Structures are given as structure tokens and as C-alpha cells.
Amino acid sequence: MSDLLKGRSGDWELVIGLEIHAQVVAEAKLFSGAATTFGAAPNEQVSFVDAGMPGMLPVLNEACVEQAVRTGLALNAEINLQSIFARKNYFYPDMPQGYQISQYEAPIVGEGEIVIDLPDDESCTIGIERLHLEQDAGKSVHDRHPNKSYIDLNRSGVTLMEIVSKPDMRSAEQAAAYVTKMRAIMRYIGSCDGNMQEGSMRADANVSVRRPGEALGTRCEIKNLNSIRFMRQAIDYEAARQIEIIEDGGKIDQETRLFDSGKGETRSMRSKEDAHDYRYFPDPDLLPLRFEQSYVDSLKSSLPELPEAKKQRFMEAFGLSAYDASVLVAERETADYFETVAEGRDPKLAANWVISDLFGRLNRAETPVSESPVVASALGGLIDLIADGTISGRIAKDVFADMFDTGRSAFEIVEEKGLKQVSDTGALEAAVDQVMADNPDRVADYRGGNQKLVGWFMGQIMKSSGGKANPQMVNELLRKKLGSG
Amino acid sequence: MPTLTQMTLAQARDGLVGGEFSAVELTDAHIAATEAVRDLNCYILETPDAARDMALAADERRSRGEGGALNGIPLAIKDLFCTKGVQATAGSHILEGFTPPYESTITRQLWEAGAVMLGKTNLDEFAMGSSNMTSYFGPVVNPWQRTNDDAKLVPGGSSGGSASIVAARAAMAATGTDTGGSIRQPGSFCGIVGMKPTYGRCSRWGVIAFASSLDQAGPLTRTVQDSAIVLGAMAGHDPKDSTSVNVPVPDYEAALGGDLKGLKIGVPKEYRLDGTPAEIEALWEEGINWLKAAGAEIVEISLPHTKYALPAYYIVAPAEASSNLARYDGVRYGLRVEGGTPQEMYENTRGEGFGVEVKRRVLIGTYVLSAGYYDAYYLQAQRVRTRIAQDFHEAWEQVDAVLTPTTPSAAFAQGEKMDDPIAMYLNDVLTVPASMSGLPAISVPAGLSGDGLPLGLHVIGRPFDESTVFKVGQVIEEAANFTALPQLMAGGA
Numbered sequence: 001m002s003d004l005l006k007g008r009s010g011d012w013e014l015v016i017g018l019e020i021h022a023q024v025v026a027e028a029k030l031f032s033g034a035a036t037t038f039g040a041a042p043n044e045q046v047s048f049v050d051a052g053m054p055g056m057l058p059v060l061n062e063a064c065v066e067q068a069v070r071t072g073l074a075l076n077a078e079i080n081l082q083s084i085f086a087r088k089n090y091f092y093p094d095m096p097q098g099y100q101i102s103q104y105e106a107p108i109v110g111e112g113e114i115v116i117d118l119p120d121d122e123s124c125t126i127g128i129e130r131l132h133l134e135q136d137a138g139k140s141v142h143d144r145h146p147n148k149s150y151i152d153l154n155r156s157g158v159t160l161m162e163i164v165s166k167p168d169m170r171s172a173e174q175a176a177a178y179v180t181k182m183r184a185i186m187r188y189i190g191s192c193d194g195n196m197q198e199g200s201m202r203a204d205a206n207v208s209v210r211r212p213g214e215a216l217g218t219r220c221e222i223k224n225l226n227s228i229r230f231m232r233q234a235i236d237y238e239a240a241r242q243i244e245i246i247e248d249g250g251k252i253d254q255e256t257r258l259f260d261s262g263k264g265e266t267r268s269m270r271s272k273e274d275a276h277d278y279r280y281f282p283d284p285d286l287l288p289l290r291f292e293q294s295y296v297d298s299l300k301s302s303l304p305e306l307p308e309a310k311k312q313r314f315m316e317a318f319g320l321s322a323y324d325a326s327v328l329v330a331e332r333e334t335a336d337y338f339e340t341v342a343e344g345r346d347p348k349l350a351a352n353w354v355i356s357d358l359f360g361r362l363n364r365a366e367t368p369v370s371e372s373p374v375v376a377s378a379l380g381g382l383i384d385l386i387a388d389g390t391i392s393g394r395i396a397k398d399v400f401a402d403m404f405d406t407g408r409s410a411f412e413i414v415e416e417k418g419l420k421q422v423s424d425t426g427a428l429e430a431a432v433d434q435v436m437a438d439n440p441d442r443v444a445d446y447r448g449g450n451q452k453l454v455g456w457f458m459g460q461i462m463k464s465s466g467g468k469a470n471p472q473m474v475n476e477l478l479r480k481k482l483g484s485g
Numbered sequence: 486m487p488t489l490t491q492m493t494l495a496q497a498r499d500g501l502v503g504g505e506f507s508a509v510e511l512t513d514a515h516i517a518a519t520e521a522v523r524d525l526n527c528y529i530l531e532t533p534d535a536a537r538d539m540a541l542a543a544d545e546r547r548s549r550g551e552g553g554a555l556n557g558i559p560l561a562i563k564d565l566f567c568t569k570g571v572q573a574t575a576g577s578h579i580l581e582g583f584t585p586p587y588e589s590t591i592t593r594q595l596w597e598a599g600a601v602m603l604g605k606t607n608l609d610e611f612a613m614g615s616s617n618m619t620s621y622f623g624p625v626v627n628p629w630q631r632t633n634d635d636a637k638l639v640p641g642g643s644s645g646g647s648a649s650i651v652a653a654r655a656a657m658a659a660t661g662t663d664t665g666g667s668i669r670q671p672g673s674f675c676g677i678v679g680m681k682p683t684y685g686r687c688s689r690w691g692v693i694a695f696a697s698s699l700d701q702a703g704p705l706t707r708t709v710q711d712s713a714i715v716l717g718a719m720a721g722h723d724p725k726d727s728t729s730v731n732v733p734v735p736d737y738e739a740a741l742g743g744d745l746k747g748l749k750i751g752v753p754k755e756y757r758l759d760g761t762p763a764e765i766e767a768l769w770e771e772g773i774n775w776l777k778a779a780g781a782e783i784v785e786i787s788l789p790h791t792k793y794a795l796p797a798y799y800i801v802a803p804a805e806a807s808s809n810l811a812r813y814d815g816v817r818y819g820l821r822v823e824g825g826t827p828q829e830m831y832e833n834t835r836g837e838g839f840g841v842e843v844k845r846r847v848l849i850g851t852y853v854l855s856a857g858y859y860d861a862y863y864l865q866a867q868r869v870r871t872r873i874a875q876d877f878h879e880a881w882e883q884v885d886a887v888l889t890p891t892t893p894s895a896a897f898a899q900g901e902k903m904d905d906p907i908a909m910y911l912n913d914v915l916t917v918p919a920s921m922s923g924l925p926a927i928s929v930p931a932g933l934s935g936d937g938l939p940l941g942l943h944v945i946g947r948p949f950d951e952s953t954v955f956k957v958g959q960v961i962e963e964a965a966n967f968t969a970l971p972q973l974m975a976g977g978a
Contacts, residue, residue, distance in 0.1 A: 093827050098812045279855060285727060
């Protein structure tokens with residue numbers, strides 16, 4: 001793999017590890033019964049526990065534990081039957097307890113791995129270090145008052161999974177593929193909605209550079225990257241910054257940095273010396289979390305088919321290319337859509353229609369597949385009309401556009417607009433005879449050796465038939481009649 | 486018949502049931518008594534109006550043939566319990582004016598049992614102390630005085646206001662909390678019964694936290710029977726407290742009585758400390774003889790890690806406290822002292838809001854959890870804690886309960902031990918091991934010191950075996966026949 005970066009003094013290898021913070025899909029927060037809907041009015045979803053009121057105690061929400069275990073299983077990771085919640089102590093106005101309940105020494109999920117998809121049908125495996133459960137903090141709002149800040153505690157106590165990768169990524173592209181895959185996996189199993197705009201998923205990137213084959217360099221952590229695009233920009237900027245410093249004879253300070261998306265650069269937030277001493281210790285309000293292997297097994301047996309398995313199945317059962325298969329499995333809804341279209345039809349044809357025609361329109365309309373005006377069975381109906389010769393592939397494109405705009409079925413549109421392909425030999429013969437009679441010069445030309453003219457005749461007939469003439473039959477008739485002169 | 490304020494809770498309950506007097510009369514008598522002993526500074530907030538309303542409601546229930554186990558019984562509530570609509574301060578300036586919009590599980594259960602709230606009692610700030618001298622709202626005075634000496638004595642702590650008001654016959658019982666001895670030591674100092682149940686027996690929900698793994702609520706009463714009655718109403722599993730344990734609560738009162746035949750009582754040799762006053766050694770010896778006389782077999786046992794309990798406690802408890810008290814930051818409730826930045830606001834608020842002892846423990850706790858010190862202090866203390874629990878676990882193979890003195894001395898005067906935190910911490914040396922092991926333990930008044938102050942004996946039991954602890958405690962109570970009365974009580978002595 002040639003992901004090496006060129007510096008003035010030679011090649012550099014980029015080393016990236018990611019921490020993904022994923023908000024768990026659950027009706028209530030990790031340790032309180034308060035709701036978790038996005039977009040509620042400030043401080044509308046806050047229990048006494050979330051506000052850190054005196055004497056309030058956390059009670060673990062089992063639904064969140066289940067989601068963490070399911071996610072761990074989907075990451076092929078070790079599930080720890082005993083884990084411990086710890087307090088991470090620091091002061092911040094939007095963190096009401098003065099500590100965050102997290103997991104430190106004994107996380108609920110240990111080592112695992114996922115396969116990420118790279119261009120040119122390549123893939124590679126990225127290691128997972130751990131996954132743990134923790135509380136989110138609230139939000140400080142600084143721009144409403146000249147010298148006061150407002151606090152919204154709606155997010156306070158919302159459940160996050162922190163998923164820490166091993167430093168296995170070697171380019172921003174791999175990091176992007178990792179986040180994409182992680183998002184797909186969590187959306188498949190419904191443990192996180194992956195909505196980066198709403199903050200349901202965000203990443204911290206640990207970036208360092210080294211000479212190929214040498215020990216790891218000093219890393220910088222870029223915090224709170226909330227889109228894949230920004231993450232790529234931040235990593236690339238950071239890599240270039242670090243290489244420049246080292247090549248200029250400097251050295252990298254371990255520090256936490258922020259990405260400024262406006263300027264496209266990272267800047268220092270705090271140095272290692274200013275790092276908090278979080279004074280982690282087991283939360284005495286919560287007993288160690290213990291469950292049985294049978295609980296894990298039952299969750300495992302109810303997991304849906306995951307993207308990687310689905311991709312392999314699409315390649316094997318449908319003969320799709322790795323690229324097509326990975327595009328189709330990126331979202332569970334898309335894969336389900338494709339499978340409905342492909343059911344009993346030519347899978348490659350179905351894949352082409354879904355990937356190039358449907359996705360093209362959906363992307364332009366910024367519409368998710370779940371809201372597609374053309375449902376899977378309707379697209380299947382269109383493909384059936386092509387397969388049985390009712391319409392040509394060319395007409396089908398127009399019919400599809402009409403379906404997308406109006407939501408009507410292919411059959412209805414074909415009937416109403418009279419778009420049925422003409423496959424009647426008599427009618428086609430008459431059309432061929434007519435065009436030959438109207439253009440004797442060209443017929444002569446053809447017969448004189450200009451065989452390419454068959455295309456011109458074809459075009460004339462398609463034009464006169466409004467595209468409905470069966471092209472294969474016209475082609476055969478033309479060659480027969482022109483050739484027999 | 487004794488006066489309304491001198492009778493035991495059990496007597497008052499029976500009198501109410503028998504229609505001999507009303508809850509309103511009983512409550513009014515206690516409100517009057519409260520006024521008479523106001524100089525003891527037992528309350529941070531008296532709630533006489535609420536008390537009368539609650540008493541009236543109790544009488545109405547009674548007239549309908551309804552009412553729980555404590556119907557119409559006036560109680561004092563330690564101001565560490567959150568009480569809906571009534572200020573809760575934890576004895577701290579930082580929470581002054583804080584009125585919780587929720588009711589702690591324990592007080593809710595007490596009100597459901599029909600009890601009447603007289604007020605919120607004074608305590609060491611955030612329950613950190615053994616003298617009640619650390620309260621922002623001033624020290625509490627022990628109703629007992631030394632013979633021929635009218636020096637004001639401390640009631641012990643942290644549940645000093647609760648102990649003092651019950652001893653002064655101005656409340657039938659009070660709630661307390663015990664982290665390292667905060668119910669038992671003031672019980673001993675004030676000549677009353679203090680019971681700390683098994684950790685997990687009573688809900689901590691709505692009780693302002695000091696050290697979460699140790700805090701446990703319990704009753705302060707004048708008799709063992711009263712203690713059994715009140716604990717019965719306080720105990721029970723609470724799904725809102727993850728450390729509360731779901732085991733049935735037996736009828737403690739019904740389990741009282743009878744001799745101790747077949748019971749083995751352990752006497753741990755490690756509790757014979759150097760420098761323990763001879764009168765305390767003698768009282769212990771007397772207690773052993775009482776239990777023998779009641780049919781118990783006395784077994785000398787060893788709890789080898791006892792001497793490490795106190796230092797380990799003074800690491801674990803401050804560590805948890807330093808984190809539990811982080812929420813008092815001036816942002817959401819209680820005191821706020823403004824500053825130019827959030828950091829400055831925290832510093833100003835906490836600097837002004839916390840007293841010296843609280844600051845000392847927050848500093849100790851922060852230190853022992855810090856990077857580089859965690860293993861040597863916090864982790865080591867947790868290992869010690871496991872050993873101490875193991876000592877008891879092994880003891881339970883030999884004995885059914887353990888008998889020790891409650892405190893190494895009788896009540897001391899206000900101002901004594903104030904400049905020496907270690908001397909103050911030593912008050913807890915005999916009570917802390919049971920706290921570190923989560924075991925139920927009771928202090929029962931058993932005799933008087935040479936200068937006329939009450940001394941308690943301490944019975945520790947197996948986890949969730951409060952019944953045996955009460956039973957042994959009652960044998961001591963009967964044998965000791967402790968009838969002495971404090972000098973400063975309501976109605977005079």
C-alpha cells in the first residue's frame with residue numbers, strides 16, 4: 001500500500017487512531033429516566049439526577065447495556081461479563097455532578113476488529129481496542145448574553161458509547177472508511193443513528209507521523225470532529241503540520257487540538273502539562289455490572305445480518321462486484337431495497353438500476369432511500385417490463401424519470417403514454433422498407449461498402465417510432481434488407 | 486403514666502392506639518419541649534406548623550381506623566435528608582436556602598407510616614465530624630453534663646442534633662446517618678440507642694451523600710424496642726438506589742425478647758486499645774457478664790486488621806466525599822459567590838461555602854485519588870477494607886454477634902480536640918470497622934463514666950441480621966437498667 005507521504009527529506013508514514021463517541025439509541029438516558037429526543041426546548045429533558053441535585057442517585061438503564069453489548073458483538077469484540085462504572089472527576093458548568101460516569105479500567109467491551117472498504121475493491125482490517133459506556137455532558141451557550149453563559153442540560157446524562165480503535169489507520173481515507181463502516185454497522189443494528197449533524201456521532205483523531213518501520217511518533221489528539229469531511233481535512237492538515245515541524249528540526253508536543261473548519265486548520269487547545277488529572281475511581285453509587293454469557297448469546301442470536309456478511313453474500317449469491325456490493329450494503333435500507341428489487345430478477349441489472357439510476361436521482365433530490373418516491377417493488381416492475389420486452393432499456397430511463405417525479409407505476413406510464421416497444425415484424429418491416437425507399441442514395445452507399453450507415457438507418461427508425469421500435473429486431477431487419485439488395 | 490415527652494415511642498404508640506391522648510396533644514407536648522431546650526441548638530429548622538398539620542392528619546386517620554406503624558409519632562429528621570418543600574442544608578453554608586423539590590425515600594416511608602416531622606436537626610457539615618462542632622449553624626450542646634462541672638459537652642457527631650434532641654426528651658426518635666460511627670457515637674455520648682443497619686438496608690435516595698459506599702441511615706431512640714419499630718419503617722429495598730439490597734425486612738419488634746441461649750458472642754482482642762480508660766474496659770467486662778448471664782456463650786475472637794480500619798476509612802471516605810461534593814459549584818442551587826470566570830465563581834463559592842473540616846477532607850480525598858498516589862492510598866485502603874470484611878466473615882463462622890465498647894471515651898467538652906484532627910478522628914476507632922464492612926451495629930447505653938456521663942456498648946451483627954443485634958442490645962439494655970437522665974432535658978431532671 002502506498003499511503004506514504006512525501007516530505008522534503010523523504011517518506012513519512014501517517015498513523016491514526018480514532019475514538020468515536022456514538023449516542024446510543026434509547027428512550028431514556030444512561031442513569032435517569034429522562035427522555036433523549038433531539039431538538040427539545042432547553043432543559044426540558046432533565047431529571048433531578050441529570051441536574052446533579054443533592055442526594056440523587058444513578059440507576060443503570062438496561063436498554064443501554066443491551067445496545068453496548070450488541071454493538072460489541074457487531075464489532076467482533078470480546079464482551080466482558082463484568083465491567084465497572086468509574087467517575088471521571090473535573091469541573092465544568094455543563095457537567096452538573098462535577099464528574100462524568102464512565103468506564104475506565106474495566107469496560108463492557110474489549111478487543112475486536114472490523115473490515116473497512118477501500119477504493120479498487122480493496123479492504124483491510126482495523127483493530128478495536130475497547131468500547132465503553134459513559135454519560136454525555138450538557139451544553140454551554142455563550143452567545144446569548146454579553147457576560148453570562150447559559151446551560152442546557154438536555155444532553156446531560158445521555159448515553160454515549162466511546163469506541164476506541166487501535167492505531168491501525170495509515171491515511172485520512174482509511175479513517176474516513178473506518179468511520180463510514182462503523183456508522184453503517186451501528187445503523188444496521190440500531191444502536192446509534194449515526195447522525196453527525198445532530199451530534200449523535202463524533203470522532204476524536206489521534207494523529208502522529210513516523211519514518212516507515214520506526215517506532216510511533218508523538219501524537220496529537222484532534223477533538224470533536226463532527227463530519228467525515230472535516231475529519232479528513234483535519235488529519236491531512238495535521239499530518240502536514242507535524243511533518244513540517246519535524247523536518248524543520250522541531251519536535252511534536254503531545255497536546256489536544258481543535259479543528260477550525262472555517263480556516264481548515266488545527267490549533268492547540270491544551271498541552272499535556274495542562275491535562276486534567278481525572279482521578280478516576282469506581283463509582284460507589286453503582287455496583288459492578290455483571291451479566292451471564294447466556295444474555296450475550298441471546299443478543300447475538302438476534303443480531304441482524306451485518307454489512308460485511310451481507311456484502312459477501314451479495315458477491316457470492318448475486319455475482320456482484322465488491323464495489324457494487326459494498327455500495328449496496330452501506331445502509332441497511334439500501335440493501336433491503338436492492339434485495340426486494342433483485343428478488344426473482346437479474347441481480348446485476350437490479351444492481352445497476354439501484355446504483356446508477358435510483359441513487360443518482362436520490363442524491364440530487366437529497367432524499368434518503370427510505371423516502372424514495374419509487375419503492376422497491378415499483379422499480380422491480382419497471383425491470384420486468386424491460387425483461388419481457390414490453391419497453392426498451394432506453395425508454396425505461398424515461399419511464400423511471402417519470403416514476404420518480406410522479407410516483408406512478410411503470411406499467412401505468414407505459415400504457416398511458418403508449419410507450420410499448422413495437423416488436424411486430426410486419427410493422428417494423430414496413431418502417432424499414434419506408435426508410436429505405438425514402439433514402440435510395442444511402443442504401444446505395446451502404447451496399448457500396450459503407451456498412452457503418454446501418455446506425456444512421458437505425459436512428460431514423462427509432463426517431464419515427466418515437467423510440468418504441470424493438471432495436472434488436474430493427475437491427476436484424478436492416479441488415480437483412482440492406483444486405484440483400 | 487410518664488408525661489407525653491418522657492414515654493417511650495412504643496408507649497406513645499400504644500397510648501395513641503388506645504385513645505389515651507391524641508397525636509396533636511403528643512406533638513404539641515414535643516413542640517413545647519423543643520422550645521424549652523432550644524439552647525441546645527439541636528435544630529437547623531423547626532417545623533412546628535407542619536408538625537401540627539401532620540398530627541391532625543394522623544388523628545383523622547386514626548379516627549377512620551387507619552394509620553401506619555408510626556401514626557402520630559413526632560420525629561426529628563437529620564438535615565441530611567431531603568424533604569420536599571423544606572430546606573435541606575447538610576449543615577453547610579453552601580446549601581443554605583436549598584429547598585429540595587423531592588422527598589427522600591426514607592422520609593417518604595416515615596410519613597407513609599404516619600410519622601410527624603418536628604424539624605431538621607443540626608449536624609456536622611456534610612456529616613463530617615464526631616462532635617457536631619463543624620456545623621455552619623453552630624455547635625449542638627449535649628444535654629448531659631459532668632458531675633460538678635457545667636462545661637458544655639459535645640453530643641458527638643455527625644448526628645449530634647438528632648441524638649441530643651432525643652436524649653433531651655423533645656423528640657420520640659430521630660433519623661440519623663452513619664458513615665463511620667455518626668449514629669452510634671452520638672448515641673453513646675447522649676445516653677440513647679443508636680442503630681446503624683446493614684449497608685443496603687435503607688435507601689440512600691434523597692440523602693445528601695458524604696461517602697456513598699459507607700453512608701447508611703438509621704434511627705436514634707431511647708430504647709431498643711423503639712429502635713426496632715423505627716427501623717422497620719425506614720428499611721426496605723428501593724429501586725432508585727442501586728446499592729439498596731432486595732431482601733425481606735423482618736418484623737424487628739416481634740423478634741425482640743427471650744434469652745440468648747445458643748448464641749455465641751465474640752469479644753475481639755484487637756479492640757482492647759492502649760490508653761482505653763479503665764472504666765470503659767470495666768463496662769465491657771460487665772457487658773460480657775450480662776450476656777453470659779442471659780445464656781450466651783462468650784468466645785474470644787481475633788479481627789487482626791482492626792488497627793488498619795481507621796486509617797483506611799480516612800482515605801476511602803474523603804476520596805468519595807471529594808467527588809460527591811464536586812456538585813456544589815454554585816451553578817444550580819444553594820450559595821453562589823460571583824466571579825469573573827466560571828473557575829473564579831467555583832473558587833469563590835466553594836471557598837466561602839465550605840467549612841474547614843470539609844475543605845480538609847476534600848483536599849485529602851483529592852490527593853489520595855490523584856495520579857501517582859491512587860495506588861498507594863486509595864487502592865491500598867480498598868485492599869485493607871477487603872481484609873477487614875474478611876476478618877468479620879471468618880468471625881461469623883464462630884460467633885453470631887460481636888460485643889465491643891462504642892467509643893474510647895465519654896463525651897468531651899466543646900473546644901476539646903479541636904486543634905487536633907487526629908484526636909478527633911480517633912473517636913471513630915471502634916465504630917469504623919463495622920462501617921467498612923457494611924455490618925449492622927447498635928450502641929446501647931450501658932453505664933455512666935466516673936464523672937457521670939453515659940457510655941455505650943456496641944453490638945455488631947452479621948449482614949442483614951439486625952434482629953440478632955436488637956435482641957442482644959435489648960439484653961444489655963435490661964441488664965444495665967440505664968435510668969439516669971440528662972441535666973438539660975425538657976421538663977427538667
